[in-house]
Amino acid sequence: MDTIHLDLGNSGYDIHIGADLLRQVGDMIQPLNLGRSLGLITHPALEAVYGSAVVASLERAGHVVTLLTVPPGEESKSLDQAARLCQALVRARLDRGSALLGLGGGVIGDLGGFVAAILYRGIPFVNLPTTLLAQVDSSVGGKTGVNLPEGKNLVGAFHQPRLVAADVLTLRTLAEREFRSGLAEVVKHGMIADRVLFQRLEEQADRILARDPPALQEIVRRSCTIKARVVEADEREAGLRAMLNFGHTVGHAVEAALGYGVITHGEAVAQGMLVAAALSVRRGLCPEADAARLRVLLNRFGLLGAPLPSPQSLETYMVSDKKARDGVVQFVLTRGVGSVTFAPISEREELRRAVRDALGNRFQ
Ligand SMILES: NC(=O)c1ccc[n+]([C@@H]2O[C@H](COP(=O)([O-])OP(=O)(O)OC[C@H]3O[C@@H](n4cnc5c(N)ncnc54)[C@H](O)[C@@H]3O)[C@@H](O)[C@H]2O)c1
Ligand SMILES: [Zn+2]
The missing domain is CATH 1.20.1090.10 (Dehydroquinate synthase-like - alpha domain)
Structure with missing residues (x-):
């Protein structure tokens, strides 16, 4: 595994890159002292292939995970979807001490990061990018957001993740x-x-x-x-x-x-x-x-x-x-x-x- 530290003072974080990292997510987030309750956002197809490895790893580390899915595609980067996720996370009793993880490409990273930026005025976000674009581009830099009918990425926030783990094995199932x-x-x-x-x-x-x-x-x-x-x-x-x-x-x-x-x-x-x-x-x-x-x-x-x-x-x-x-x-x-x-x-x-x-x- 390689680790790059993004040095942004207090909001700096590590980016881990390697093979088979999804099974180690629970261990990797331990030093971050996140709360016990975690939300995990992904797409149904990714849940089917990778969801259980991530959830099992988090549960082994003592976390309780609420898994939520959104349909694939740019249409999911919407204010409606962000609102739906915020409500579902509140109903699942995530609180100000909880954190959110995103497992997917740039759509999940932008949407999940945005939800983490606004829920309770900001909770920690952990990005698990699964497309090449997300691993080399969108997961790094802290830009989050959603689209409006008037244009792409018109609503958003800067919210740096607390950790990025790019598992290159996930790229093998990418179209x-x-x-x-x-x-x-x-x-x-x-x-x-x-x-x-x-x-x-x-x-x-x-x-x-x-x-x-x-x-x-x-x-x-x-x-x-x-x-x-x-x-x-x-x-x-x-x-x-x-x-x-x-x-x-x-x-x-x-x-x-x-x-x-x-x-x-x-x-x-x-x-x-x-x-x-x-x-x-x-x-x-x-x-x-x-x-x-x-x-x-x-x-x-x-x-x-x-x-x-x-x-x-x-x-x-x-x-x-x-x-x-x-x-x-x-x-x-x-x-x-x-x-x-x-x-x-x-x-x-x-x-x-x-x-x-x-x-x-x-x-x-
Ligand atoms: N925040 C930023 O700085 C930044 C930078 C560049 C792009 N973006 C945003 O990123 C988005 C595009 O991201 P993208 O190209 O990753 O597209 P995407 O997130 O839509 O993913 C592409 C498709 O691949 C599927 N998929 C994802 N991982 C997979 C895997 N491992 N195996 C099989 N299928 C998989 C997804 O379900 C989806 O259907 C755009 O919304 C763009 O605005 C953001
Ligand atoms: Zn580009």
Whole structure:
């Protein structure tokens, strides 16, 4: 097992990464001195596969567990679902001294973390992420929240977990497309801050795609370390945390232009990283060879086969991005594998050319 400590002073916590951790959750939370009563939120399908190992481990450690399930899918990240869970936990007699655990992907982490943030004005949260995206991205950083019909993640709170335990064995049951989607964020972390991680992804692609536990443990560890270090430096998203948006300006535009759910988040971010790299090459910041390595790796992970919106609709969505001011889009660019930089892009033509360079052969 590897442990990364996220140093946020009083709200710092450990992130454990390893194989078969779910059976040890009871032991792992002992030092936290949580109350006896615990809530556990998950999806029915995950309860069936992993629920009993987690509950048995918690009960062995002397806890009483109330297990609640929510349907899978983004729709569960709602105020209605949060209210239902709060009521169920109060009725189950969880009190101010109780804690909540979430077992699942980003949906469970965001929803469970949000419930923990608001119930009794905040109770401890323990995150047990089971998707690659959740293990390398959403479980680290303390952002929690739910969606409104008006948009995603519009209601939420910062609430750091007390512990994160990422069991890489759970990734073996993840749907292939979900797994590959999570790999896009791992590639992103390599691209912005860790050349060794990027190299490992290149060298170990076969083992990673076969979900070999030691190979997964290494990429999750390196990836989490990067997110943890960025969050430590910039807990509330002022400046540095923006580097995590590499590939996301165009990625979000691709998702919005196609309609959410048509392609995975990772597939959209993969296209976005190619455009960011093409812009960086055009500005003389990034060697062409590094942009080529990025393309080869994303292709190896099967992230470049998804449909694309028209260049016109892509541009419309990019300029309406919430980070765009007066048509100037703030871009996270790259200086090559492992190095990041920022620049405003105001020339529509420059953006058009980069989109054509990166994705041109794939537009009809
Ligand atoms: N808080 C943050 O900082 C942050 C960052 C990025 C994304 N997010 C949020 O994360 C969410 C997406 O998370 P996600 O990609 O993990 O999706 P998800 O939580 O919806 O999980 C994807 C699917 O995989 C299933 N699943 C989960 N673990 C499994 C396993 N081990 N085996 C088999 N099936 C499994 C789930 O039931 C679900 O159907 C979005 O709501 C997004 O807004 C939050
Ligand atoms: Zn992302």
